[in-house]
Amino acid sequence: METRENEREVRLNALGIRRIAGMLLGAGAGVLILFIGFWRTALIAACAALGWWIGGGCYIPNLLLHAIGKLLSRRGKSA
Secondary structure, three states, X not given: OHHHHHHHHHHHHHHHHHHHHHHHXXXXXXXXXXXXXXXXXXXXXXXXXXHHHHOOOOOOOHHHHHHHHHHHHHHHHHX
């Protein structure tokens, strides 16, 4: 029973770290948009994504694929 509680605690800690990292990345993106503009920030983000892709993160997370699928299915229903 204790191992399940430990696993749950580890997952919650990882989730908290992801949320903090996401918050910091969002704040950084906001600062970049304010100082250098939207399109330059979008270009930097696209280059970073390309570097991530080439550098070994050559998969798209299932959560992102699921979100895109839901978005496209909603769009198909409203058309």
